[in-house]
Amino acid sequence: MKTHLFFIGCLSLLLVSCEKELNKTNPNSITTEEYYTTSAQLEKAVNGAYTTLNGSYLVGSSYIWLQDLRSDDLVGTTLADERGDILRGVAGVNNSYVERIWRGWYIVIHRANTVINNTIQSDPDDPTNSLRNRVVAEAKFLRGMAYYELASLWGGVPLITKPVSGFSDFQPRTSQQAVYEFAVQDLKDAASALPATYDAAANGRATSGAANALLGRVLMQMANYAEAKTYLQKVKDTNLYGLVDNSNQNFQEEHEFNKESIFEAAFVPLQDAAEDEGDDYQNGQYRESTNGTRQYDMNTGNGVVLPAPSLIAEFETNDPRRKAMMYDIGDTWAGGVMTQVSWKKYTLSYKNPTPGNVANGINRRMIRYAEVLLMLAECENETGNLNAAVNLLNEVRGRADVVAAGLPKYPIAGTYPCNTKDEVTRAVMHEKRVELCGEQVRNRDLLRWRAAGKLVLMGGDPIAYFKAGKDELLPVPQSEIDRNLALGQGGVTAQNPGY
Numbered sequence: 001m002k003t004h005l006f007f008i009g010c011l012s013l014l015l016v017s018c019e020k021e022l023n024k025t026n027p028n029s030i031t032t033e034e035y036y037t038t039s040a041q042l043e044k045a046v047n048g049a050y051t052t053l054n055g056s057y058l059v060g061s062s063y064i065w066l067q068d069l070r071s072d073d074l075v076g077t078t079l080a081d082e083r084g085d086i087l088r089g090v091a092g093v094n095n096s097y098v099e100r101i102w103r104g105w106y107i108v109i110h111r112a113n114t115v116i117n118n119t120i121q122s123d124p125d126d127p128t129n130s131l132r133n134r135v136v137a138e139a140k141f142l143r144g145m146a147y148y149e150l151a152s153l154w155g156g157v158p159l160i161t162k163p164v165s166g167f168s169d170f171q172p173r174t175s176q177q178a179v180y181e182f183a184v185q186d187l188k189d190a191a192s193a194l195p196a197t198y199d200a201a202a203n204g205r206a207t208s209g210a211a212n213a214l215l216g217r218v219l220m221q222m223a224n225y226a227e228a229k230t231y232l233q234k235v236k237d238t239n240l241y242g243l244v245d246n247s248n249q250n251f252q253e254e255h256e257f258n259k260e261s262i263f264e265a266a267f268v269p270l271q272d273a274a275e276d277e278g279d280d281y282q283n284g285q286y287r288e289s290t291n292g293t294r295q296y297d298m299n300t301g302n303g304v305v306l307p308a309p310s311l312i313a314e315f316e317t318n319d320p321r322r323k324a325m326m327y328d329i330g331d332t333w334a335g336g337v338m339t340q341v342s343w344k345k346y347t348l349s350y351k352n353p354t355p356g357n358v359a360n361g362i363n364r365r366m367i368r369y370a371e372v373l374l375m376l377a378e379c380e381n382e383t384g385n386l387n388a389a390v391n392l393l394n395e396v397r398g399r400a401d402v403v404a405a406g407l408p409k410y411p412i413a414g415t416y417p418c419n420t421k422d423e424v425t426r427a428v429m430h431e432k433r434v435e436l437c438g439e440q441v442r443n444r445d446l447l448r449w450r451a452a453g454k455l456v457l458m459g460g461d462p463i464a465y466f467k468a469g470k471d472e473l474l475p476v477p478q479s480e481i482d483r484n485l486a487l488g489q490g491g492v493t494a495q496n497p498g499y
Contacts, residue, residue, distance in 0.1 A: 037123075046112070049115070075307075093475045093477060105146040120132060153473065157174070158174070170486035187215045187218065196209060215231040228379050252350065266363050267363055306342055314430065381428060394409045481494045
């Protein structure tokens with residue numbers, strides 16, 4: 001089934017043959033109409049969408065690199081390949097990491113479309129359609145996530161709402177606004193139909209809380225702070241989530257699916273990878289054998305990619321989150337003694353006796369409750385509720401290890417007084433960076449704040465290479481322009497400006 005789902009999922013692979021060949025009927029194959037006859041089969045199909053999300057095109061590797069390399073959280077030491085081009089802002093139309101992200105999200109979309117467009121009418125084993133409805137909602141969550149990611153990275157993209165089977169299904173680019181609006185509707189549909197929780201055996205599936213939190217992200221990217229606040233408040237009002245006591249628990253295997261986690265990309269623990277032979281369906285969904293990023297490759301104590309000096313300086317004295325996320329010079333680990341500040345977050349080095357570049361099975365927390373509180377604080381500030389925003393910031397600083405370290409609450413005289421909207425915005429910028437660094441959040445924050453003219457509050461644009469009118473968006477992969485003959489139709493150019 002995994003092989004079957006891979007090949008039906010890849011949009012690009014569906015289109016490499018000529019149309020004459022695509023139109024042929026294979027009497028030995030099973031069509032989607034013949035296969036998708038039960039709710040359980042639909043569930044297997046949506047598992048295929050999770051497969052891609054967790055795989056190397058996306059969260060298992062490429063997605064992590066691209067998002068954080070476009071932020072100011074990282075500096076490279078030996079990045080001479082295409083990742084280095086992203087870090088320096090010179091990624092071109094043939095950059096393989098850019099291409100993988102585009103292709104990965106469209107595979108997710110194709111697999112989600114397969115579920116959404118093949119919903120069954122009746123199944124004796126699912127008489128109330130509860131499984132069918134949940135699975136379709138999961139598919140809409142994943143499709144909404146995919147279109148949000150595509151729109152925020154590329155602007156307008158082809159909006160595909162049914163499985164692609166031939167050249168006639170090609171679509172031109174639509175506007176960024178239209179793609180965002182489509183994602184919002186998908187996520188609203190998902191939030192209304194998904195359960196709030198699952199049994200432990202199904203941990204990792206999308207919940208209504210995850211859909212509402214992601215709605216908040218999308219609406220904030222659209223500068224719709226009032227509506228974003230509504231959905232973020234729904235997450236808070238469930239009382240299902242809270243902050244773990246120690247920051248490092250969010251990045252360790254032993255504390256996966258904790259009370260702070262809202263949505264995780266699940267990975268098989270490293271010790272199980274050999275038995276799983278690379279991948280497996282576990283807990284009701286796909287779990288990649290290892291997290292291929294290793295949080296920027298710990299190489300004998302000196303990371304290929306390191307925390308940026310500006311990020312290191314952002315942490316207040318004694319902030320325990322720095323120790324949870326980074327090694328300092330002189331710290332010991334399995335490979336010896338650190339000679340420079342390096343990443344600790346999402347590495348196995350806190351318990352792994354073997355030095356070197358080690359893959360791991362730590363789940364990637366894609367949405368956690370601390371981010372919801374910080375997004376909500378920003379929304380409250382943007383809608384004129386400064387006191388509510390400060391209270392939410394202080395809720396994040398109420399984490400047990402932060403309190404024990406003696407960090408002050410906002411307002412902080414001299415640095416973050418929080419008397420005006422701009423002062424609260426600066427506090428939000430600070431708190432989000434130290435809480436969520438290296439978690440693929442900063443890039444979109446910078447895009448949003450830049451568009452609103454707010455980077456002046458940070459002392460100017462932190463991305464040295466940034467050129468207005470170009471670097472807001474990534475280049476559309478040349479392979480997609482060559483493949484999709486409709487991409488530049490409808491009055492929209494196939495390629496983004498500057499490439």
